[in-house]
Amino acid sequence: MDLTAIQNPQFLKNMSNEQLVQLSKDIRQFLIEKLSKTGGHIGPNLGVVELTIALHKMFDSPKDKLIWDVGHQSYVHKILTGRACQFDTLRQYKGLCGFPKRSESEHDVWETGHSSTSLSAAMGMAIARDLKGTDEYIVPIIGDGALTGGMALEALNHIGHEKKDIIVILNDNEMSIAPNVGALHNILGRLRTAGKYRWVKDELEMLLKKIPAVGGKLAATAERLKDSIKYLLVSGVFFEELGFTYFGPVDGHNFDDLFENLQYAKKTKGPVLVHVITKKGKGYHPAENDKVGTWHGTGPYKIETGDFIQTKQAGPSWSKLVSETVRKLAREDERIVAITPAMPVGSKLEGFASEFPDRMYDVGIAEQHAATMAAGLATQGMKPFLAIYSTFLQRAYDQIVHDICRQNLNVFLGIDRAGLVGADGETHQGVFDIAFLRHIPNIVLMMPKDENEGQHMVYTALKYDDGPIALRFPRGNGLGVPLDDELKQIPIGTWEVLREGKDVAILTFGTTIPMALEAADQLAKEHISVKVVNARFIKPMDEAMLHELLQANMPILTIEEAVLQGGFGSAVLEFAHDHGYYGAVIERMGIPDRFIEHGSVNQLLQEIGLTTANVVERISTLIPRKQKRA
Numbered sequence: 001m002d003l004t005a006i007q008n009p010q011f012l013k014n015m016s017n018e019q020l021v022q023l024s025k026d027i028r029q030f031l032i033e034k035l036s037k038t039g040g041h042i043g044p045n046l047g048v049v050e051l052t053i054a055l056h057k058m059f060d061s062p063k064d065k066l067i068w069d070v071g072h073q074s075y076v077h078k079i080l081t082g083r084a085c086q087f088d089t090l091r092q093y094k095g096l097c098g099f100p101k102r103s104e105s106e107h108d109v110w111e112t113g114h115s116s117t118s119l120s121a122a123m124g125m126a127i128a129r130d131l132k133g134t135d136e137y138i139v140p141i142i143g144d145g146a147l148t149g150g151m152a153l154e155a156l157n158h159i160g161h162e163k164k165d166i167i168v169i170l171n172d173n174e175m176s177i178a179p180n181v182g183a184l185h186n187i188l189g190r191l192r193t194a195g196k197y198r199w200v201k202d203e204l205e206m207l208l209k210k211i212p213a214v215g216g217k218l219a220a221t222a223e224r225l226k227d228s229i230k231y232l233l234v235s236g237v238f239f240e241e242l243g244f245t246y247f248g249p250v251d252g253h254n255f256d257d258l259f260e261n262l263q264y265a266k267k268t269k270g271p272v273l274v275h276v277i278t279k280k281g282k283g284y285h286p287a288e289n290d291k292v293g294t295w296h297g298t299g300p301y302k303i304e305t306g307d308f309i310q311t312k313q314a315g316p317s318w319s320k321l322v323s324e325t326v327r328k329l330a331r332e333d334e335r336i337v338a339i340t341p342a343m344p345v346g347s348k349l350e351g352f353a354s355e356f357p358d359r360m361y362d363v364g365i366a367e368q369h370a371a372t373m374a375a376g377l378a379t380q381g382m383k384p385f386l387a388i389y390s391t392f393l394q395r396a397y398d399q400i401v402h403d404i405c406r407q408n409l410n411v412f413l414g415i416d417r418a419g420l421v422g423a424d425g426e427t428h429q430g431v432f433d434i435a436f437l438r439h440i441p442n443i444v445l446m447m448p449k450d451e452n453e454g455q456h457m458v459y460t461a462l463k464y465d466d467g468p469i470a471l472r473f474p475r476g477n478g479l480g481v482p483l484d485d486e487l488k489q490i491p492i493g494t495w496e497v498l499r500e501g502k503d504v505a506i507l508t509f510g511t512t513i514p515m516a517l518e519a520a521d522q523l524a525k526e527h528i529s530v531k532v533v534n535a536r537f538i539k540p541m542d543e544a545m546l547h548e549l550l551q552a553n554m555p556i557l558t559i560e561e562a563v564l565q566g567g568f569g570s571a572v573l574e575f576a577h578d579h580g581y582y583g584a585v586i587e588r589m590g591i592p593d594r595f596i597e598h599g600s601v602n603q604l605l606q607e608i609g610l611t612t613a614n615v616v617e618r619i620s621t622l623i624p625r626k627q628k629r630a
Helices: 009-014 017-038 042-047 049-058 075-089 118-132 150-162 183-194 197-209 216-233 255-267 318-330 350-355 367-379 390-405 433-437 451-463 510-524 543-551 568-578 601-608 612-622
Strands: 065-068 138-143 167-172 245-251 272-277 336-340 360-362 383-389 412-416 444-446 469-472 496-499 504-508 530-534 537-539 556-563 586-591
Touching: 009 049, 009 075, 017 042, 017 049, 017 075, 017 255, 042 049, 049 075, 049 138, 049 167, 049 255, 065 118, 118 138, 118 150, 167 255, 245 255, 255 272, 318 336, 318 350, 318 383, 318 412, 318 451, 336 367, 350 360, 367 383, 367 390, 383 390, 390 412, 390 433, 412 451, 433 469, 433 556, 451 469, 496 510, 504 510, 504 612, 510 530, 510 556, 510 612, 537 568, 543 568, 556 568, 556 612, 568 586, 586 612
Parallel strands: 065 138, 138 167, 167 272, 245 272, 336 360, 336 383, 383 412, 412 469, 444 469, 504 530, 504 556, 556 586
Antiparallel strands: 444 537, 496 530
């Protein structure tokens, strides 16, 4: 079938199961071929082909609301809703988004990128439906990994209490990104092997009805026997006790099984949960056999072998540099414990876990719990290292404020993917952490200029005993600089002059330092002398150096790959104001006040005006001509 000719899902209504099986094969082949060029979330999407087809056949999108949790498994949904012709642009600049996007299609009724939001959104939509008196089905699709998120459990509790008509599809593939952990995962495991308890219960009920009525005692006994079957067959009856009617487990790759259960679900009043078992990566051998999450999301790859196509990198992965330095220090300090919220692979903690299994904790998709658990460890004299992406740290904001910083506890936050991340787009850009961290009392926030300084900052963080400390580092690889053999502490709050200058000062850190140095080189040819400062401590700042610059009336340009509102540049402005430097010339460059969509990092920097050329232009206008040195 020519998938690019699809305009909407209505064509599915008249297709036979045999035709749907062929369509499934066509979609899998299409995804394998297209994603081998663009990269993307191949594992999750190969696993939900039949499920997505069944949902669109049984429901009428966009009237009926299909709500994709996380959203990285929505590629099949995009194909069936008329976007196959755009897949060459998937996750590319100005191209098709890798997650649901309301502006992209009327069938994308909820935007996601972070997990565990679909059930709360569904509850909101169900309440709106009932208040308006309409009759659409509300169908959130949530994975077993996302179900471990506290927000999902809060929503399950509320939905069960309110008895709203919502059909929850639990897509159970036994993995989120990495293999799932926790007691809830074990409950689902028992459900998978329990068989279809509902059908057994129904058969028992029919049998009991055939028993002649011989008094109330037998009838009451029969009813108790019928009700106890679920306790016999389904350990814990977790969802039924929350108020849901449970169907399953259902074979998520069998159309007969899917249609039968979805039909029952549509006829059932109140909240329903359909437990669907799928195989992540189904149909592509390397992805099917992935046990650690490598094929959850990838770059381009060779279809025949499954080998990833990688560009040559100068330096080590930032994630690996940080995690391996923590691992090295853990050999000398038994207090060091590593924690990750479901990202052991992305945070490159496999080596730490292998060497120190008793000191490595993957808590699942539970960022709030991870942060407070780290705080609890710190109260007992341990040295917790919380490895967490910048975008996911947002989910633990209150715990950072209330449990870590307020108590001034020695927690080391390793903030991965800080700055622009590229193809994953606006839900994943790590550009807000400076603004939401630097105003919190007690915290130290730093970012290295290269991987050598990075390893020294890890050492500094784990030797620091005066409260919480956070290290930002970008996605991708380092610059390839030599690494010192001996680790050393960097004095907290000290900056480093990388290049002397007399006309203007650039204060920056991390990924924008090369940009500043290149701009200084170009401006030197115009006889403008630029001082470049590695402002590696965002908080506390180097107040002695700031006083020196401001007393010399040197114009200052701050540059940050983070939002301007409340960012590092704002901190410099606040310092100037608070110390009476009212005439100071301070300009800021950074991320503007809008969400930045997907594309390569270089394309995005060009779009927002954060390049060497922009720095040169800004400084050329910052310094009056008469002040330029001859």
